[in-house]
Amino acid sequence: MDQADLPFERFESLLAAHPHVEHVELQGEGESLLHPRFFDMVRALRTKNIKVSIITNGSLISESHAAQLVALGIEKVSVSMESAESETFRQIRGGKLEKVIAGLSALVAEKNKQKSLRPIVGLSITVLRDTQDHLPGIIALYKKLGLDGGVTFQPLSTMPLYEKNYPAGLRQQVLSDHEVDDLWVRVRMHKELRQIQKRKDKLRVDSFYDELLAGFQPGTRRCPWLEQGLYVNHNGIATACCMIKDTERFRLGVIGEDTPQQILDRRKALVTELANGVLPAPCTGCELGRFALMNRWQLFAFAMGGVLRRYSPRAIWRRLRPQKPKVRLPLLPPSAS
Ligand SMILES: C[S@@+](CC[C@H](N)C(=O)[O-])C[C@H]1O[C@@H](n2cnc3c(N)ncnc32)[C@H](O)[C@@H]1O
């Protein structure tokens, strides 16, 4: 995928073209905090009273960055990780977990110093086949650092443009359909995660994705991201959401070339397609789209299958005698680590 910084002028024209934007998530294929004008963008948005959230790899949260992130009053900083074990983290991400922990600690310390509730600070977990059992370590780290923004999950994507670019090692890390279903059931039923979520909800600070997902109901043939969101990449190309990366085939338009109405009309056509029970082509492989289109029996089979597998003798035996997960990493070519 083509990567570059979003030019600041394009960012400004985007804001001018869509004055009713309420919340902006500054993220993309790269790392937001590497953008040379990242804080100018945040400042421009906050001046207009637009809410801001970010997902970051967390490796660049220096004390000065932490101070600005808190002072600018952004809603949420979510830090990505797949494992809270240094070696697994390094094998997957090619960076140092200790650096990310230092960044998270700096952010929590700065919030305390400025006596600020914002940003709430959480973790975004992409689940790989070999890290499915890493949840306890992640929860322990979340608690140890005193985080408050919750823990969100997504399985390693199987959307075509993602999978096409996976190196062989990463392709083996894609979860099976049952593993994906089990992940959702496990997350939903996990006592500690439920407590974490409850405490987060009490803070009444919603991230970009909290707001987008609010009210999502499986089986309703509706996707709130499609109805309310828009993803714009560095070239100004708009797609329905951040997971739709095939901008050649699935663009809704280009900011500055197409009118905001043309872009929104094309998005509306996808909303209608989904409402008619057809998964729009750009959404192939999306979990939200899958749940949106499930009928009552499929939802029942999903829930029962997950519960039955969770309480099968084999699963109970595994939980009683936890084994260290077999890690078939590294995933990255040697030069990247
Ligand atoms: C666009 S990325 C943000 C990139 C940012 N540099 C980071 O590491 O958080 C948004 C989220 O998607 C996750 N992600 C990246 N590639 C993915 C994939 N192939 N499947 C599922 N999630 C993925 C990232 O870990 C991150 O939590």
Ligand code: SF4
């Ligand atoms: S169905 Fe999935 S891919 Fe399509 S807009 Fe919704 S979240 Fe994005």
